[in-house]
Structure formats: structure tokens, C-alpha cells
Amino acid sequence: MDFDLMITSFPKLLGATAVTLKLLSASLFFGLLIGLLFAILRLNKKIFINKFAYGYSYIFRGTPLLVQIFIIYFGLGQIEYLRTTFLWVILKEPYWCAIIAFTLNTGAYTSEILRSAFQTIKPGIIEAGKSLGISNKIIFYKIQIPIAIRQSLPAYGNEIILMMKGTSLASTVTLMDLTGVAKYIISTTFKPIEVFIVAGGIYLFMTFIIHNVIKYLEKKYSFQ
């Protein structure tokens, strides 16, 4: 065991954790918006809209995240037309490509989580709202969405942890996130176990925090 290496690599890895957290928070924020949008589309009665939303989630859940990042980062740059538009400012940056890929990926999973949460809301609650003369819009925003969010907290907590692990793939498109820096230190020092313990420890610590925050929220917003 090389404890000196563990101590010297810790600040470097901690610095890289900031990149991981930035990627994670950005993709979770946009992913939640997309997830909510597609969950609502999934509940739409028009078959075309419904199928479109299903297709989106099916494709992004059925393919590896690595393929999605590579298509966006290496693939889209190939389209000449895109290079002339303002989108190119975003798409030439690996940072934004990673965020786009993560967002679309977590959006697909989130839409499934929220959809099933919407579907488990008892019709009685909506009917109660209607019989009180509350408009459909208010029922949706003030009754259905809050209940759905509470219902989906445990599953969404898992999704946050999965996404946190997913951000490690940013290292494949040259970003120096926690895994990227860990790999760099491993390949220069050839001490994989020491680096794994430190980097893995940081990831586990983040998992621990996320897990407990979700548990706290579940308790706080429980129906009892």
C-alpha cells in the first residue's frame, strides 16, 4: 500500500469531483424538465404523441450511455450543416456534449419514473378535486404533480445515484472528471488499488449523501 500516493492524489481527485458534481447537477436539472415533459406526453391520449414519447424513452433506455455520448460528441460534428449554425458553439465542447447526452439519458428514465407515479395516483383524488370545482389545470399542478413527485422519490433517488455513476463516462470524451483524473493517476503511477480506494471512497461518500437526503425527503413528505 502506497499511502503517500493516496494522500497526494486526494486533493487532485477532490478537485475533479467538482467537475463530476457540475455535470451531475446540470444533467439532473435539465433531465427532470425533459422527464416531466415526456411523462406528460406519455399520458396523452393521442396515439402519435404517446408513441413518440415511448419511442424516445425506449431508445435511450435500450442503448448504452457510451453510444449516446459518442453519437453526440463524434457523430453530430460530422453533419456539415450543424457546423454553420449557432449550435456548433455548444456541440464542439465535450463538456456540453456530455451534459446533452446525460440529460437525454436521465430524461428517459425520469419520464418512466414519473409516468408510473402519475398512473398510481388514485382516480378518487382527482375526482375529489373536480367535485370541489377546481379547474383541471390547478388539479394537475397542485394535486397531481406534488403527489407524483412524492411517489417517485425512492425511484428517483436511485436514478440520481445511477446518473452520478454515469457521469464517469465523461472521461471518455476527454473531460477530466473524477474517473478521468483517477484513470490518469493510475496510468502514470501503475498503482490501481490505491487510486481506486480514494476515488471509490469519494464516489461512495456522494452516494451516501444522496441516499440520506432522499431518505430525509421521503420522510418529510410522507403522507402519514
Place this chain on the structure above:
Amino acid sequence: MELLAFGKTGWGDELFYATLMTIAVSITAMLVGFFFALIFTPLKLSKYKTLNLVGNFYTTVIRGVPELLVIYLFFFGGSGAIMYVASIFGYYEYIEINAFITGSMAIGIISGAYSTEVFRGAIQSIDRGQFEAAKVLGINKFVQFYKIILPQMLRLAIPNLSNVWQITLKDTSLISVTGLVEIMRQSYIAAGSTRDPLFFYSFAAVLYLLLTYVSMKLINKLEVRYSRGY
């Protein structure tokens, strides 16, 4: 389309073999995972606190750390560890482990952590009476687990195991970083040499979708088969 031709002019045959490689790695990893699950599930359910701790340590660490980091640990540390063990037995030559073995071990250990959780959940949902009946009949723990609990548990576990299979199948794409020529690696090579990444990565996505779709259909059939008594 000519990019996908078989033979020397296209990448069809290469991608075909790469797909077979992906399937082979996924199945091996899944089996390695089952092996780990069969060891760690009893530990997690044991009445001894120390054994619980070992079981929980495995599932918590593996499920809390990115797959890529585990793969790097195996990729860079695998031959070192084997050489260390070999040196105890007096063998000092350089040993290189094949990328297939490293990859399926790494993915297998990850898949095993998920399988362990699935098995644990399935066992816990089996009626207590089954355990008690086995005990009353004087059946020993080992036979009780393999002949009574396991067959009942499999039925309950299949839907969740199909999720584990999907995760495992998708995780094999990460082994491409170690140079094993599976779908992702082959697409990377093809994209590099033809300068057509959009086409090849999209085609890789289609291959993965096809694999997940076909395996879902097969697992559904299995599920029907295992539930026939109910």
C-alpha cells in the same frame, strides 16, 4: 449500405463478429455474476453480523462506484494481482490476462452485486413456512437452499433479473476502453478509418436496441414457463 458489406470492402462481418463478442461477454459476465450472487446472498441473509457486513460491503461498494472505475481497476490491476499470486508460487514471468477475461470478470462482479440484491429480495418474499417445513422434515441447509428455495425464488427473480441482464448487456460497452473488440470498439475502429462516426455509432445503437429487444422477448417466454405452476 456498402459500408456494411461483408468481406474486405465493408464492415459487415467485423460488426457481426463484434456483436457475437458482446453477447459472449454479456453471458459470461452474467454467469460470473450469478456465481458471486450465490456466494453473497447467503452472507447478506445470514444471522451473523460479520457475514452480513461482508455481504453489504460488496453490494454497497460495487453499486456505489462507477462501472468504468471498476473496469480500470481490473484492467490496470488485474495482471499485477495475478503476477503477485504467481510470485508466491515461484513464477516470476510477466503474465498478461486476456481482455475477454478481464472484461467479463469486471462486468461480472458488477452484475453480481445487482443479482445479489435481486436474489435477496426474492428469498425474503418466500413464505417463512417453506423454510420451517424443510427444517421439520430434517432437510439440511444446503439441500434446502438448492432444492427448495432456489427453484421458487427463480420464478420471483426473473422479472428483476431481466433488468440486471439489460444493465449487464449495456455495461459491456464500457469494456471497449480495454481494447476488447466488441460492438463499441469495432464501431470506434470503423468510425476512425472511414471518418463516418455518425453512421457507425448509430448502427451500434441499433445493434444494442436489437439485442435488448430480442432478449426481452426471450425472457418473457422464460417468465411464462417458470410461472406455469401458478
